[in-house]
Amino acid sequence: xxxxxQNPRHKITKRGQNVTFRCxxxxxxxxxxxxxxxxxxxxEFLTYFQxxxxxxxxxxxxxxxxxxxxxxxxxxxxxxRTEQGDSAMYLCASSFGVANEKLFFGSGTQLSVL
Amino acid sequence: DQQVKQNxxxxxxxxxxxxxxxxxxxxxxxxxxxxxxxxxxxGPTFLISISSIKDKNEDGRFTVxxxxxxxxxxxxxxxxxPGDSAVYFCAAKVxxxxxxxxxxGTKLTVNP
Numbered sequence: 760x761x762x763x764x765q766n767p768r769h770k771i772t773k774r775g776q777n778v779t780f781r782c783x784x785x786x787x788x789x790x791x792x793x794x795x796x797x798x799x800x801x802x803e804f805l806t807y808f809q810x811x812x813x814x815x816x817x818x819x820x821x822x823x824x825x826x827x828x829x830x831x832x833x834x835x836x837x838x839x840r841t842e843q844g845d846s847a848m849y850l851c852a853s854s855f856g857v858a859n860e861k862l863f864f865g866s867g868t869q870l871s872v873l
Numbered sequence: 874d875q876q877v878k879q880n881x882x883x884x885x886x887x888x889x890x891x892x893x894x895x896x897x898x899x900x901x902x903x904x905x906x907x908x909x910x911x912x913x914x915x916g917p918t919f920l921i922s923i924s925s926i927k928d929k930n931e932d933g934r935f936t937v938x939x940x941x942x943x944x945x946x947x948x949x950x951x952x953x954x955p956g957d958s959a960v961y962f963c964a965a966k967v968x969x970x971x972x973x974x975x976x977x978g979t980k981l982t983v984n985p
Contacts, residue, residue, distance in 0.1 A: 763916070790971070801877075801962050801975030802917065815971055850916055859905045859924070859966075862973070864916030 761785060763865035765851050771871045772841055779837045780868045784853030791834050792862060793826055794850040795819065802850055808834060809856065841872045876900045877965050879976035887984055892950040894979050896963030899944065903965040907973070908937060908948050910959040917962060921948070953983045 764783040772778050784791050789810050794802035805824070806816045810831035820826070823841075828834040838845055848869050852862035878897045886892045894908075904925040909917035923930040923937045923946070930937050936949045950957055963976040 792971070794973075799977060801964070801977050802973075803975070804972040807971045817972070852916070859922070861907065861919035861922065864909075864918070866914065866916050 763851055763853055763863050765849075765865040765868050767868060768866065769869045769871075771873065773873050774841060774843060776841055777837065777839045778841055778870065779835055780849055780851075780870075782834045782836070782851030782865060784833070784851070785863055786832075788853035788855055788863070789831065790854045790856045791828055792852040792854075793834070793836050794852065794864075796848040796850060796867070797846075805836075838870075841870075843872045846870055846872045875976075876903075877963055877974050877976040879961075879963055879979050881979050882977070883980040883982070885982045885984060886953050888955055889952045892948075892953045892957065892981055892983065894948040894950075894961050894963075894981065896946045896948075896976055897944060898946075898965050900965070900967070900974075901944070902967045903974075904968045905966050906937070906939060906946050907964045907966075908935075909962045909964060909975075910957075911962065911978070912959050920961075950981075953981075955983045955985050957981060958983050 766781045792807040793805040796802045808828040823839045826836045848867040850867045852864040854860045907922040908920040911917045921935045939946045960978045960980050962978045964973045
């Protein structure tokens with residue numbers, strides 16, 4: 760399978776705990792994106808990377824959220840001091856980096872904060 | 874502030890008939906529009922796109938129409954098939970930004 764891979768698929772945590780998700784993009788893709796989707800809503804943009812550089816961040820990405828892509832390959836999204844409002848599906852996507860190119864999404868990590 | 878609106882949460886059509894999914898937007902700076910479909914437990918999958926310099930784009934059974942003056946786009950699926958049953962998201966972006974703005978989605982059910 761050469762698609763976008765996300766781990767874990769599901770994460771249940773208690774409020775106040777830290778969680779980290781991993782995304783492995785399609786290998787030749789140099790752009791990587793994080794989106795968040797809550798029930799009944801469309802995906803909401805969080806951030807994107809061109810290689811290892813984080814080039815755009817949403818206001819949704821509070822200081823409790825941090826994303827990294829240290830070697831321009833896989834990426835991690837960490838949420839510190841989780842809140843119940845963080846419960847959502849976290850989606851990762853990647854693309855080659857050509858203008859207006861389609862994104863390839865992973866299956867997401869479903870986070871439940873109790 | 875919902876910049877991309879899909880006002881129909883659901884749509885049901887018979888197999889073989891046309892499905893028309895609608896999307897309205899408010900930001901006149903959007904210059905590229907996309908449709909994604911999503912099956913349960915999977916990520917969204919790209920379907921078709923259109924640039925603001927065009928008013929129609931066709932790919933097999935799927936056609937997207939763009940009416941810039943009305944800030945409206947629609948996705949036509951002809952003929953509809955049961956495998957098309959999914960949630961369809963309309964998305965838009967401003968030139969120079971990589972941020973896609975999605976609507977809330979429309980759940981399409983195609984009945985055999």
